[in-house]
Amino acid sequence: MEYGFSGKMNGLQANAIREIFKYLSDPEMISFAGGMPNRAALPAEILSELSANIFRSGDIYGILQYGATEGYMPLRESSIAFAARSGITGIGIENTLIISGGQQGIDLTCKIFLDKGDCVLVEDPTYLAVLHILKTHEAKAYGVKADEDGMDIGDLEEKIKRYKPKFIYVVPTFGNPTGKTYSLERRKKILETALKYNVVILEDDPYSHLRFDGESVPSIKSLDKTGSVIYNTSFSKIISPGLRCGVCIADPKIIAKMTLCKQAADVHTSSLSQALSDAFFRGGYLDGHLKSILPVYKNKKILMKDAIKKYMPEDFKSTDPKGGLFIFGEFGNGINTADYFYKALKNKVAYVNGADFFADGSVLNTLRLNFSNSSDEQIDVGMKKLGDIFKGNL
16 A cells, blocks of 8 residues: 655654664674663662552542643642752742653644744754754754864854754753753853844753762853753653653743643653652652763773773774763764674674764764763673774684
């Protein structure tokens, strides 16, 4: 049968990381590809106890029923306290919308702001899922140059003038894929530039609580006095990705529009997931949980950096993040990491090609490595394999 798929499906390809997941069922595969939390970072015992308490409570029948699209009221309240950890104050319930994972917050932002052919500015490189989401909305992404402190302000301003974007998407703290963190001064400049041209900022912040070195930096939203920043955060990396739970914080007019679109998408985020997240926050488990997992992630980052130095070609340069889950690497000219990808899979090790994170698919000599989900031994073995592959020894 011939199917009359919509025009927006033309040229739409699967998310690169989701495709890699097809290979990860092999127990021998060492994956540096996904952004999964370490198994030890999933608080199964705490969530089991909290779940039992919820099912024994008088609220369980309400939780098992349909809920408000805006979210479970206790979690909306505890999300306000959670946002204060990122310096976001002076907000109320009307500023919150509980979302089914961080990607839904991105998708809802696209739904309320974008028409076919509209433009969004992103850092080059950026979170590859946002590029995928923009394609489903038939929108165009344009990359903005960046350095160690964040987006290049001159390039940002020039591209705002040229492309007239509907919003600017940033992951300013331990960004995916680079692991870099924008300086406070650069955050102020980005906000100042966006305000100058009346452009909304979507600040995506799933990683800032995974800091294992250095001092925290205030969120861009905490600097916002005009309602021009949408703050999008997920609980996936600090509680559990399987709960599919997070929160968007924005001006009430934006939240109202997002709510209308969410009604048509999934009615509301799983009430049980929301109740578990709320109980986790209210029970005071977050600080102790982070205290236990951050040394694990720091150690794995150090092990991977040491293995890079030991095994990878001399011209391979990589970032050295102070938090988050990723290291981004770049080879000298002449290397296309896509040419080595399937050889790596054949040798039971996986990474993500860096080109997938660039708005125009360029910069072929790069790759992203995840250090959080492999054992210490796997990091050493896997990086040795990659080193041998890129040196031509495998």
